[in-house]
Every structure is written in structure tokens, then in C-alpha cells.
Amino acid sequence: MRLDLDAVSVALGGRPILDRVGLTVHSGQFVALVGPNGSGKSSLLRTIYRARRPDSGTVRVDGRDLWSLPAAETARHIGVLMQEQHSGFEFTVAETVALGRTPHLGLFDRLTRADHQAVDDALDRTGLTAFTGRRVGELSGGERQRVLLARALAQQPKLLVLDEPTNHLDLRHQLDLLELVRDLGVTVVAALHGLDLAATYADTTAVLQDGRLVACGPPAEVLTPETIGAVFGVDATVHHDDGAARFVLRPRCVCPDDCHWSCRTRRAGVGADAR
Template identity: 50%
Template sequence: MRIDIEDLHVAYAGRTVVAGAHLIAAEGEITGLVGPNGSGKSTLLRTVYRHLKPTAGRVLLDGADIGDIPPARSARHVAALPQERGGDFELTVREVVAMGRTPYKRAFAGEDATDRDVVARALADVGMAGHTARRFTELSGGERQRVLLARAFAQQPDVLVLDEPTNHLDIRHQVELLALLRTRRRTTLVSLHDLNAAASVCDRLHVLHGGRVVASGPPREVLQPALLAAVFGVRAAVAEHPLTGDPLIAFDHRSPVDGPDGAGIPMSAPSGVSGAGPGRSHR
């Protein structure tokens, strides 16, 4: 399935947070949202998984306005890993992951063999198969993150919406998660702070700044020093990763440029959304 975001505006608490965003998450591709804090990434994602309603514009799921799709039906197609985790679950790890099967169950229906297989596979995928009986409240931040990701996998969605999915994960589990996303090849819309991770995993990037999409395209085209200076306020050099060939961004931690204000965004940077073809192939 494909996600189209058309002229999206979102405002709350009297402030416009997303202003006229246009972007595409193409079927089977990993589409990344990057930008500084407060640029509107999480707000935009919340409209896709229906936590927020747009002020104007719309989110389309395979051409249908997602707001017109019954929630139980859309939950079979779109699964989310939000930044806000809600309250602590007084449930076991397995019970939390089994919640992902809810869209497929009638009221008061019990588990069947398919549910058990799906839950077991989701737990194995995130490396938590040996922790099924532990209480969710007893887990570390990284373990909770992996369990909630398994819950999203258990929904068997066509579209994954992931807001900073590598938060709290150590480097090994970050690498494993990104590799898993590449292997699954579901339509994925993901926000990432780590630009090198975004360059590695994403087919296409959309750069947000001040609530607007200011650049779009394959990572190699988008992540250029001029844009990094204008949007993020940092000096950086972009090279080729010696192991993967992906773009590798080296930041100057000693002398950042002036704070970003958006005025210096280079006109040569890819802007807008011009098609949704594959950005590149993964190794």
C-alpha cells in the first residue's frame, strides 16, 4: 500500500506545526522523515496513524482518505510505533505483543493457532522470544521498545509508521532493527534523528524544517553539506561508507555554523515530491 500526504496542515494549542506538507511513502519502500527538533516530524506521523486530525489537507491510503476508513479496518493496514508510549502495561511481554492481533478478533474471541504463530514470530524477530513471561513494567527502555515493535509486527500491517524506533536501543539492536526493516520491505514511514542511519536504511528522504518539507529525494541527493548547514545548523562532510557504500556524514563537532533559520536552504537541493520510484537498491 502507498501513503500520499497532500497539502497537510496541522495545528494545535493555537500554533501551526505542519504547514502544507506534501510527500509520498511508496509501496514497499522505506521513506524517512528527518529534520531538527520541532520541525513537525512526529506531528505529521500522528496524522497517519490517526492520533491527530489534520487542520487541512489529507492523508491517503491507496487513494482513500484514511479518515474515512473505519478504525478497525485501518488498524489491519497501518501499525504504529509512536514516541509516546502511554502508561505502563501491567501485562506480560507476550500479552503486550498479542494486543497486535486485536484488529483481527471479534469481541471476546480467544487466540487461535494463527495468532500464536504470528506473536511468536514477532517476538523472535525483535529478539525477545526468551522473555515472554516477564512483566512489561520490569523491562529496560530498549527492551520495551523492542516489545512494542513486535506488537506492531503482530498486526501484520501493510504500512509501518515508526517514530524514532531506534530510541533507547544499543548499537547492536539498532543495526538489527534497521536490517529487519530492510528485509521486510513493507511500506514504511519512519522518523530518524540519526542521519547516518537514515542514509543507510531509507530509499527516500523528506527533510522537514519549520513544519514544511524543504527537500525530498534519495539520501545521496538530499544529504548534502549545504542543506545540513541550512537546516540543522552544522558543518559536515559527506563521504562514502567504507563497508556499505552508503553516504556517510562526518560532523564538525568543534565549530557548528550559525543556528538554522531556513533562509539558507540551497535551491539546488531536491525539493517537493517528484515521483515515488525507488531511490536505490539495498545491499
């Protein structure tokens, strides 16, 4: 599924949140949104999964205006994993994942064999087969995150929208989750906090700052020391090893003599003469 955002703007309480954002995501592409807190990443995702209608501009899927489509149709084709989803703790893992089939069912329909197979596949892909009978409320935060991802996969979406999907996950499960998402073969738009994750798994990185899209392209071309410094306010060194990027980030020095050591010790309460 192709996604096009054309000059999308959103304001809350008269304050601009998104400012004429334009972005094209080709079918099967993985696009990572990165930027500081408050840069507009979550707001942009909300316009994609119909939680927030843009004040101006257009969101199109496969060339059709998202807001002109029936809500049931978009629910079948767009899967969502948000940062915080605390409802449904009384349900079992299997029951929760089966909710992903709801957009494909009529009001009184029961799950078919194909529906059960989709649920089983999602549980298997996310390593949750052994958890099927457990209550979601009994699980750790990372395990619950995997359950919610499995629910989205059971939906069999053409477009997957992820808002900080690696929150609450340990390092191994962060990598497992993004490996899985990358290999699904569907269109993915994900807000990611870690620049290293964006550089490793995304085909395209889109950088947001103050609600504007300031850079977009292959991670190696976009996540440069200059862009990282301008957007995040840190000094960055980027190392490329076997096609993978590694970032060394340091707080930007505010001392008159541009001394990083002095700047760090000053924040720790050590006098400048301690050098």
C-alpha cells in the same frame, strides 16, 4: 500499501505546525523523516496513524481518504511505534505482543492458531522468544522498545509508522531493528534522529524544517552539506564509502573570523588569545 499526503497542514493554538506538506510513499518503500526538534516530524506521523486530523489537506492510503475509512480497518493495516509508551508494564512480554492481534479479533473472539503463530513470529524476529514470561516493567528501556516493535509486527500491518524507533537502543540493536524493518517488505515511514541511519536504511529521505518539507529524495541526493547546514545549522562533511554515507558534523562557527577552533574554545571559557 501506498501513502499519499496532499498539502497537509496542522496548527496548534493558532501556530502552524505543518505547512502544506506533500509526500508520496510507494508500496514497500522505506521513507525516513529527518529534521531538527520541533520541525514537525511527530506531528506528521500523527496525521498518518489517525491521531490528529489535518486542518487542511488529505491523507490517502491506497487512494482512499484515511479519515473516510472505518477506524477498525485502519487499525488492522497501520502499525505504530511511538517514542513513549509506558502503559502495560504489569503484562508479560507474550501478553503485550499478543495485543497486536486485537484489531483482527471480534469483541468476544479468542486467539486462533494463526494469531498465536503471528505472535510467535514477531517474538522470534525481535529476539524476544526467551523473554515471553517476563513482565514488561522488569525490562530495560531498549528491551521494552523491542517488545513494542514486536507488538506492531504481530499486527501484520501493511504500513508501519515509527517515531524515533531507535531511542533507548544500543548501537547493535539500532542496526538490528532497522535491518529488520527494512526487510519486512511493508511500507515504512519513520522519524529518525540519526542522519547516518536514514542514509543507510531509507530508500527516500524527507527533510522537514519549521513544518515544511524542504527536500525529499534518495539520501545521497538530499543529505548534502548544503541541506544539512541550512536545516540543522551545522557544518557537515559527507563521505561515501562502498555506497554508505558517513557524516562529520561540527558546530557552525559564530566568530567574526570564522575560526572553528576559537569558537569551540570560547564556549569552553578559554580566551581567544589562548591560540
